[in-house]
Amino acid sequence: MTFPILEDKVAIVTGAAMGMGKETAKLFAEAKAKVVIADFNEEKGNETVNEIKEAGGEAAFVKVDVSKSEQVQAMVKFAADTYGKLDVAVNNAALTPDDKPAAEFDEDYWDRLISVDLTGTALCLKYELQQMEKQGNGGSIINISSVSGFRPQPKNIAYVAAKHGVVGMTKVAALEYGSQNIRVNSVAPGAIDTPMLRGALEQFNLTEEEYAPQLSLLNRFGQPREIAQASLWLASDASSYVTGTTIHADAGYTSR
Numbered sequence: 001m002t003f004p005i006l007e008d009k010v011a012i013v014t015g016a017a018m019g020m021g022k023e024t025a026k027l028f029a030e031a032k033a034k035v036v037i038a039d040f041n042e043e044k045g046n047e048t049v050n051e052i053k054e055a056g057g058e059a060a061f062v063k064v065d066v067s068k069s070e071q072v073q074a075m076v077k078f079a080a081d082t083y084g085k086l087d088v089a090v091n092n093a094a095l096t097p098d099d100k101p102a103a104e105f106d107e108d109y110w111d112r113l114i115s116v117d118l119t120g121t122a123l124c125l126k127y128e129l130q131q132m133e134k135q136g137n138g139g140s141i142i143n144i145s146s147v148s149g150f151r152p153q154p155k156n157i158a159y160v161a162a163k164h165g166v167v168g169m170t171k172v173a174a175l176e177y178g179s180q181n182i183r184v185n186s187v188a189p190g191a192i193d194t195p196m197l198r199g200a201l202e203q204f205n206l207t208e209e210e211y212a213p214q215l216s217l218l219n220r221f222g223q224p225r226e227i228a229q230a231s232l233w234l235a236s237d238a239s240s241y242v243t244g245t246t247i248h249a250d251a252g253y254t255s256r
């Protein structure tokens with residue numbers, strides 16, 4: 001059972017057509033938020049909306065490519081026009097990490113990944129802050145980083161650079177907007193059981209039992225809903241004295 005700790009709040013979740021973004025949107029709706037499902041995958045985004053509505057929640061889809069400024073502005077306007085305001089945003093949309101060592105990185109993929117994972121997160125932050133500032137009633141923004149925002153991973157130079165950048169921009173925005181009670185935090189997930197991770201296991205011919213202990217003090221992968229729970233706490237007034245920080249939802253990986 002989820003307590004209605006987001007009652008009367010309006011939330012945007014980017015990248016909510018799949019994976020952790022989808023679980024986050026569903027959990028927020030269970031907590032009684034009105035949720036804007038923002039993604040460039042229209043079909044799967046509408047599936048998320050339907051699942052939320054079938055479960056008795058409130059949600060609406062808006063198509064957005066977070067790397068495009070005018071589309072991000074339209075996304076924020078959509079939330080305000082549809083539900084009257086914006087209280088919470090989870091900037092979660094990102095591309096699959098790159099896969100080459102530093103001396104050989106693919107320059108085209110670097111540009112694409114940076115435009116979504118870094119610039120896209122910054123654009124969302126910019127226009128969400130403008131809306132919250134205009135409303136004058138505070139707000140909570142959660143940027144999704146990664147263990148790669150704190151630790152190097154091999155063959156991930158663009159992803160690691162982008163996720164370190166997400167942590168940095170989170171601190172800057174928290175510093176600048178704290179006086180208006182707009183809180184800005186990040187969540188840094190560890191190894192989460194998504195199709196992406198299952199694909200990597202298959203590629204390297206590993207089982208969860210063999211691989212998980214290297215990444216998790218709990219000897220298992222995380223579930224998308226466990227990451228959503230961290231965002232839910234940051235989104236709610238239960239975390240009212242928390243800003244400029246990161247929740248390391250990584251089963252202790254970065255504690256070593």
Ligand SMILES: NC(=O)c1ccc[n+]([C@@H]2O[C@H](COP(=O)([O-])OP(=O)(O)OC[C@H]3O[C@@H](n4cnc5c(N)ncnc54)[C@H](O)[C@@H]3O)[C@@H](O)[C@H]2O)c1
Pocket residue numbers: 014015016017018019020021038039040041064065066067092093094095096116120144145146147188189190191192193194196197
């Ligand atoms: N899966 C993991 O183990 C893991 C670990 C640490 C951090 N993360 C981070 O968590 C977040 C979610 O990861 P996931 O595994 O659920 O990803 P996913 O690939 O399952 O979902 C990403 C979603 O973002 C959307 N998206 C991608 N580019 C977009 C764009 N330009 N505009 C709008 N939507 C776009 C996709 O359509 C998809 O719905 C990401 O920020 C990722 O970097 C994931």
